[in-house]
Amino acid sequence: MCEAAAYILKPDGQEELFLSEVDVIEPDGDHLRLVSIFGEQKTIKASIHSLNLINHKVLLVEKTP
Amino acid sequence: MCEAAAYILKPDGQEELFLSEVDVIEPDGDHLRLVSIFGEQKTIKASIHSLNLINHKVLLVEKTP
Numbered sequence: 555m556c557e558a559a560a561y562i563l564k565p566d567g568q569e570e571l572f573l574s575e576v577d578v579i580e581p582d583g584d585h586l587r588l589v590s591i592f593g594e595q596k597t598i599k600a601s602i603h604s605l606n607l608i609n610h611k612v613l614l615v616e617k618t619p
Numbered sequence: 620m621c622e623a624a625a626y627i628l629k630p631d632g633q634e635e636l637f638l639s640e641v642d643v644i645e646p647d648g649d650h651l652r653l654v655s656i657f658g659e660q661k662t663i664k665a666s667i668h669s670l671n672l673i674n675h676k677v678l679l680v681e682k683t684p
Contacts, residue, residue, distance in 0.1 A: 577671065578670065578671050578673075579669055603645075604643070604646060605641075
């Protein structure tokens with residue numbers, strides 16, 4: 555399988571797991587909707603910072619209000 | 620392998636292949652740097668629009684100047 559884990563990249567450089575086994579990430583207004591391979595959905599006011607697909611990792615950065 | 624193809628999502632909805640077999644996408648100033656599993660690198664003034672990892676697809680949108 556080719557899913558990835560999505561982490562929130564915090565301003566201090568820490569990475570906080572937001573959703574694992576992610577298949578789809580798509581815009582939903584000014585939010586992102588993430589959908590896991592199990593159909594779990596989460597939204598977050600963030601943008602996609604970077605990807606490392608071989609390491610199955612997606613980094614998100616939260617948008618400031 | 621878990622790489623994906625990166626396409627530019629055009630304003631008319633068309634998708635134009637930018638780089639295939641992408642491993643890493645990371646910010647480089649106001650550009651993105653894409654690195655393929657073969658080490659090929661390309662940069663583009665764009666942001667990451669959406670992902671569909673099971674379909675091995677990343678969509679980018681170009682930033683207007």
